[in-house]
Each structure stands twice: as C-alpha cells, then as structure tokens.
Amino acid sequence: MPADDANVRRPTLTEVAALAGVSLKTASRALNREPNVAPSTGRRVRDAADTLGYRLNGIARELRRGATSSLVGLVSGDLANPFYSAVASGIERELRQHGLLLITANNDEDAELERSLVDAFLERRVRALLVIPSADDHGYLAIEGNRGVPFVFLDRPPDGLSADAVLIDNAGGARSAGEHLLAGGHRRIALVSDLRHMAPQKGRIDGFVGAMRAAGNDAWEPYLRTDVHDVRHAERTVRELLALDPPPTAIFTTNNRLTTGALRALRDQQRNQESDRATPPALVGFDDFDLADVLGITVVAHDMSAIGREAARLAYERISGHTGPARTIVISTSIIARGSGERSPH
Amino acid sequence: MPADDANVRRPTLTEVAALAGVSLKTASRALNREPNVAPSTGRRVRDAADTLGYRLNGIARELRRGATSSLVGLVSGDLANPFYSAVASGIERELRQHGLLLITANNDEDAELERSLVDAFLERRVRALLVIPSADDHGYLAIEGNRGVPFVFLDRPPDGLSADAVLIDNAGGARSAGEHLLAGGHRRIALVSDLRHMAPQKGRIDGFVGAMRAAGNDAWEPYLRTDVHDVRHAERTVRELLALDPPPTAIFTTNNRLTTGALRALRDQQRNQESDRATPPALVGFDDFDLADVLGITVVAHDMSAIGREAARLAYERISGHTGPARTIVISTSIIARGSGERSPH
DNA sequence: GTGAAAGCGCTAACAT
DNA sequence: ATGTTAGCGCTTTCAC
Numbered sequence: 001m002p003a004d005d006a007n008v009r010r011p012t013l014t015e016v017a018a019l020a021g022v023s024l025k026t027a028s029r030a031l032n033r034e035p036n037v038a039p040s041t042g043r044r045v046r047d048a049a050d051t052l053g054y055r056l057n058g059i060a061r062e063l064r065r066g067a068t069s070s071l072v073g074l075v076s077g078d079l080a081n082p083f084y085s086a087v088a089s090g091i092e093r094e095l096r097q098h099g100l101l102l103i104t105a106n107n108d109e110d111a112e113l114e115r116s117l118v119d120a121f122l123e124r125r126v127r128a129l130l131v132i133p134s135a136d137d138h139g140y141l142a143i144e145g146n147r148g149v150p151f152v153f154l155d156r157p158p159d160g161l162s163a164d165a166v167l168i169d170n171a172g173g174a175r176s177a178g179e180h181l182l183a184g185g186h187r188r189i190a191l192v193s194d195l196r197h198m199a200p201q202k203g204r205i206d207g208f209v210g211a212m213r214a215a216g217n218d219a220w221e222p223y224l225r226t227d228v229h230d231v232r233h234a235e236r237t238v239r240e241l242l243a244l245d246p247p248p249t250a251i252f253t254t255n256n257r258l259t260t261g262a263l264r265a266l267r268d269q270q271r272n273q274e275s276d277r278a279t280p281p282a283l284v285g286f287d288d289f290d291l292a293d294v295l296g297i298t299v300v301a302h303d304m305s306a307i308g309r310e311a312a313r314l315a316y317e318r319i320s321g322h323t324g325p326a327r328t329i330v331i332s333t334s335i336i337a338r339g340s341g342e343r344s345p346h
Numbered sequence: 347m348p349a350d351d352a353n354v355r356r357p358t359l360t361e362v363a364a365l366a367g368v369s370l371k372t373a374s375r376a377l378n379r380e381p382n383v384a385p386s387t388g389r390r391v392r393d394a395a396d397t398l399g400y401r402l403n404g405i406a407r408e409l410r411r412g413a414t415s416s417l418v419g420l421v422s423g424d425l426a427n428p429f430y431s432a433v434a435s436g437i438e439r440e441l442r443q444h445g446l447l448l449i450t451a452n453n454d455e456d457a458e459l460e461r462s463l464v465d466a467f468l469e470r471r472v473r474a475l476l477v478i479p480s481a482d483d484h485g486y487l488a489i490e491g492n493r494g495v496p497f498v499f500l501d502r503p504p505d506g507l508s509a510d511a512v513l514i515d516n517a518g519g520a521r522s523a524g525e526h527l528l529a530g531g532h533r534r535i536a537l538v539s540d541l542r543h544m545a546p547q548k549g550r551i552d553g554f555v556g557a558m559r560a561a562g563n564d565a566w567e568p569y570l571r572t573d574v575h576d577v578r579h580a581e582r583t584v585r586e587l588l589a590l591d592p593p594p595t596a597i598f599t600t601n602n603r604l605t606t607g608a609l610r611a612l613r614d615q616q617r618n619q620e621s622d623r624a625t626p627p628a629l630v631g632f633d634d635f636d637l638a639d640v641l642g643i644t645v646v647a648h649d650m651s652a653i654g655r656e657a658a659r660l661a662y663e664r665i666s667g668h669t670g671p672a673r674t675i676v677i678s679t680s681i682i683a684r685g686s687g688e689r690s691p692h
Numbered sequence: 693g694t695g696a697a698a699g700c701g702c703t704a705a706c707a708t
Numbered sequence: 709a710t711g712t713t714a715g716c717g718c719t720t721t722c723a724c
C-alpha cells in the first residue's frame with residue numbers, strides 16, 4: 001500500500017471541475033477563494049476537490065505566474081556547525097512570515113560545489129539567494145545579481161560584486177577581546193585563528209593585533225597561530241602553545257570550533273597537572289556557544305539568529321521590489337565574562 | 347544596479363534558439379547534451395546561451411516532465427536544536443548524492459502549523475516528505491501516503507498510517523542508562539523527562555522504569571519528574587530535586603535540553619556549596635552533545651547524522667520505485683562513560 | 693541531424 | 709457569476 005502507486009497521477013483541476021460540473025476557471029476561482037463565485041458553487045467545487053484528494057500543483061501555478069517560485073535558497077557550510085544552523089533557523093523563521101520556504105545546501109567548503117549549488121538554485125528559480133560563502137571569488141554571481149535574483153551575503157562580504165550583506169563586527173569584537181585580556185594584566189596572549197584568507201578571520205586577527213599595538217604590547221607575537229581549521233588541529237595547536245617556555249598566560253580563539261579544540265587541550269592539561277594545581281591560561285573565544293555558561297567560558301558573543309533574520313529581511317525587501325544601492329548590516333558583538341577570560345596571569 | 351531590474355525577463359530557450367539560428371528543439375537537445383546534435387551546432391547554441399545569460403527554467407522542465415520536483419521536504423523542530431540540525435545535515439548529505447535538494451521548515455512544535463507546512467510541501471510537489479512530527483495524529487497524511495509521495499517518519503513512529511520510519515532505540519538506551527547507574531550503587535535515581543505523551547519520551551521512561559523494576563529498586567519513585575519541556579524548567583526541576591531530603595544520588599535526563607538544564611542547576615549547586623565540597627549527584631543524559639567530553643558527562647549516545655542518512659536512503663529507495671511494506675530502522679545507542687555517570691552515591 | 697506541433701496544469705485576459 | 713481562449717517555457721512525440 002505504500003509507494004506502489006508512485007505512478008498514480010494526481011487529480012488535476014480539470015478533473016475537479018468536471019466532477020463539480022463547472023468550468024476549469026470557476027474551479028480555479030473557487031479554490032483560490034477569488035471573488036465572484038456563488039457560495040454554493042464554491043462549496044461544490046471544494047467538495048469535489050476533497051473527494052478526489054486534489055492538491056494544487058504549485059509547479060504549474062508558478063510557471064504560469066512567471067516562473068518564479070516561493071523558495072529562497074541558502075548555501076552555507078554544514079548545518080551540523082551550530083553557527084550555520086542558528087543562522088538558518090533565523091532565516092527560516094523570518095521567511096515563514098512571508099510565505100516563503102527555505103532550501104538549504106551544504107557547500108562542503110568547496111568553491112566548485114558552491115558554484116554548482118548556486119546554479120541549481122537559480123534553475124529552480126529561487127526568489128532570492130543567501131550565501132555564506134566558502135569561495136573567495138564571487139565574480140560568477142555578478143551576472144545573476146544583475147538579472148533580478150537578489151543576493152545576500154552572510155558573514156562574508158561580497159567580493160567582486162555589489163550585493164546586500166550581513167556581517168559581524170569582527171574587528172571590533174576581536175579588539176575588545178584583546179583589550180579585555182590586556183586589562184586583566186596579560187601580555188603573552190596567544191591568538192589561535194582559522195584560515196587567514198577568509199574575511200571574518202582576517203577581521204578578527206586585525207582587530208586583535210590592533211588592540212595589542214595600541215597597548216604597545218608585542219609579547220603576543222611568538223604565540224600567533226593562524227590557518228588552524230578544525231577542532232583536532234586547534235587542540236593540537238593549543239597543546240603545543242602550552243608546552244612553550246614561557247607559555248602564554250591567555251588564549252584568544254577566533255571561532256567556535258577553535259574554542260572547542262582549546263577546551264579539549266586545556267582539559268587534558270588540567271588532568272595531567274592535577275597534582276600541582278597549575279592555573280590554566282585565561283581563555284576568550286569568538287562566538288558564543290551552548291553550555292559556555294556552564295563551562296564558565298568568556299566569549300565574544302553576537303546574535304546568530306539575528307544574522308539570519310536580517311539577511312532574510314534584506315532579501316525580502318528586494319523581492320518586494322526595493323531597489324537602491326547595496327546595503328550592509330553589521331551585527332554588533334559583546335563580551336560575556338564568565339570566568340575563563342578573567343583569570344589573571346599566574 | 348542591484349534588483350532594480352527585478353522585472354527583467356530572463357531569456358528563454360526560444361531566444362537562445364533564435365540567436366543560434368536553430369529551432370527550439372535543437373537548442374534544447376544541445377543544452378541537455380542529448381545525442382544527434384552536430385558538434386558545431388552544439389557549440390553555437392551554447393555560445394548563444396552564454397551570451398544571453400540563459401539559465402534553464404527548472405519549473406517549466408519539471409512541469410513538462412510530470413510535475414514533480416527534485417526537492418525533498420523536511421518538517422521538524424527548530425534547527426537551532428542540535429538534534430534537528432544534525433539530522434538535517436545527515437539528510438542533506440545523502441540527498442545530494444542523488445541530485446536532490448532539501449527544503450526545511452520548522453513546525454514550531456505546533457500541530458496545526460506542521461500540517462500546513464506538509465500541505466505547502468506537497469503543493470510544491472516534493473518527491474518525498476520527511477517528518478520529525480510534533481503532532482500525535484498523523485491521520486491527515488494517510489491520503490497522501492497512498493498517492494505516491496513517500497513519507498518517512500524520524501524519531502517518532504507514524505501514528506495511524508503505515509510508513510517508513512527511522513527510530514532510536516529509546517527503551518534500550520534508557521534501560522542501559524538505568525542499569526549503569528544501578529551498577530554504580532545508586533538507588534535514589536531521579537528521572538527527569540520531557541512530555542510523556544511523545545513516543546520517544548515514553549520509550550525512554552519505560553526503559554528506565556523497566557531497569558528499576560528488574561533490579562527490584564523502587565527508591566527512584568519519589569524522584570520521577572515528567573513533562574519538563576525546556577531548559578529553564580529542567581533547571582528548576584533539578585534544583586528542586588537537589589533540595590529534597592534525602593536528595594537523589596543520581597539523575598537521568600531524557601534529552602539534550604533537559605541535560606543542559608540539569609547542568610546549570612548542578613553548576614549553581616557546586617558554586618553555593620564550594621566550602622563543604624559536597625559530591626554532586628551522578629548524571630547521565632540521553633543524547634550526546636558537543637563538549638560533553640570536556641564537561642565529562644556520561645551520555646546515552648546515538649548517531650544523529652545516521653538517522654538523517656537512513657531516512658534519506660529510505661526515501662530515495664521509494665522515489666526510485668521501491669515498493670513493499672513499510673520499513674522501520676532502529677538506530678542503536680551506546681553509553682559513553684565520561685565521569686559524571688560514574689560518581690558513586692555519597 | 694534537425695524541426696513542427698502538442699501539451700504538462702495552471703492562471704490571465706477577455707468574453708458572456 | 710461563469711466560461712473560453714491563450715500561453716507560461718519546456719520536453720515529448722513524430723516528421724522530415
């Protein structure tokens with residue numbers, strides 16, 4: 001009884017009309033609750049539709065209405081990363097208000113794949129395309145951008161074209177993290193960052209370095225580590241940092257993955273040194289995360305769900321016909337002190 | 347320069363054909379790389395398409411090909427919950443192998459909304475529909491299920507219709523959690539569970555109770571708490587449990603949200619009792635989570651990404667024409683001991 | 693190897 | 709208030 005009848009044609013509007021004894025157009029009007037349909041006729045048509053198990057064919061409708069769907073595409077990294085899923089959740093909530101649906105696809109951090117996913121979405125005639133890009137060169141989007149499909153970039157600025165964007169105040173957040181640690185008396189501060197050629201990471205590195213420069217501190221320089229791209233690598237990197245002589249007294253990690261890695265390294269260090277009760281280094285991480293409160297981790301927080309919401313809002317405005325120059329929204333950050341960032345240098 | 351020209355019609359195949367000086371059908375053949383096109387003609391057509399910035403209209407294609415899209419729908423709870431996003435990620439990965447795209451929608455734990463989202467997806471002619479239901483009654487899906495759109499239920503069994511499903515071994519996992527704590531010498535074990543009318547929760551409660559019965563232990567009964575539905579409520583509930591006299595020596599929480607709440611309550615207790623160094627109760631949580639290793643939390647783990655993958659696989663098989671009775675896949679669980687579940691009763 | 697005509701299921705425009 | 713005709717952009721016959 002399941003999909004055996006996968007080839008069973010679904011009833012069409014014509015059949016509903018026939019059963020109700022009215023014309024195609026009248027049936028259409030009745031089901032769409034358009035004016036100028038006699039109440040009794042309307043009821044008869046709807047009954048017929050129910051009897052047949054009729055369901056509107058959205059594909060045909062959309063073709064007729066101008067070949068544009070009610071779908072909005074999101075191309076991002078893996079939803080298993082809480083950053084992406086929080087953003088996606090914010091987008092979906094906002095779109096739903098306007099009757100739009102979200103299609104998601106994971107670019108696997110691969111520029112080629114990203115490009116082909118964008119293509120696939122455009123073929124599906126999405127109304128707008130939201131991208132958290134992995135690729136650096138978005139020139140390939142330029143043609144599309146000018147052909148009526150609004151683009152919104154999230155987390156990374158458009159590169160090589162003009163489009164709406166929602167960004168995080170990366171430099172500002174990282175600067176305040178640096179200042180926070182400096183204010184705590186730290187000088188030997190390690191910076192563990194992800195791929196430096198990615199704009200958000202670059203912004204965070206620059207912000208941190210700016211804070212150090214402004215304070216005339218250069219004791220952090222031997223502890224700079226960039227292009228650390230996953231949890232395992234971060235764990236290893238932090239372990240190596242802790243083994244240096246002298247070790248850094250504080251660590252700043254520039255995204256949630258790196259913070260996780262750092263926490264694993266610190267936990268192991270704690271375990272091994274249980275006897276001599278060494279004070280662990282201070283830790284501040286960019287991106288808030290679940291249970292950071294329980295772990296007592298100081299973070300540079302920002303509203304991920306708002307990033308999605310704002311991006312969806314920008315997209316919706318374009319869909320609704322808003323024209324004008326590209327806009328950029330910058331989401332602000334704030335330090336949430338929970339203990340790990342307030343440990344003083346031992 | 348942005349969406350100003352939102353009304354700019356995209357070039358159609360007819361225009362490409364005209365520019366290339368061939369017929370509509372030849373252009374179609376060339377772009378779809380069908381046989382029987384002279385190489386030079388093919389090149390000419392593709393050049394014309396590039397010049398015009400032509401992009402295939404997937405909506406028209408799908409209408410002609412039988413009004414069925416290459417979309418698969420997922421209706422679930424908020425992607426901000428790591429359980430749902432991990433499952434969604436597993437689904438998306440699997441679908442992508444087969445050229446299918448994932449549309450997601452959040453049911454906001456509302457049965458009415460869920461139903462209308464299912465409708466919306468069916469109108470869009472999704473090839474299959476994956477549901478992590480919030481509603482209890484899925485009778486409304488029965489008609490559809492027999493009309494060629496394969497359904498797969500995740501995490502909760504279909505109720506009132508026969509459909510494929512991917513479930514977690516809830517009872518087994520909860521039983522082993524109970525046994526684990528009993529083996530550690532605990533008798534006064536608190537059970538903190540979510541809405542008991544939801545099948546997964548019911549399974550977990552039953553499994554736990556079964557373990558207690560089998561061991562002839564009834565000291566847990568005063569510590570049973572059900573219908574705890576969010577983090578805050580869980581935190582409050584655990585706090586109340588800890589204030590009892592005598593307090594439970596162990597706690598079992600039946601999903602990730604409840605575990606989070608319990609951790610918050612335990613953290614506060616630790617803070618307040620810093621002086622007298624009280625041993626906190628043992629804790630085992632259902633669902634693994636990020637940083638559980640760092641926190642040292644013992645959990646009943648299961649492969650969330652596999653749940654999505656298997657569900658997508660079942661759906662794909664139906665899409666590909668597989669017929670036969672509904673299948674149910676049960677994902678197994680395993681206890682991961684990390685310390686919190688191995689604390690002995692004080 | 694290429695083309696002409698038909699039509700997927702619906703809605704818009706124009707009758708009646 | 710209801711019906712008729714045309715056509716969205718494409719693929720599918722079926723001819724040439």
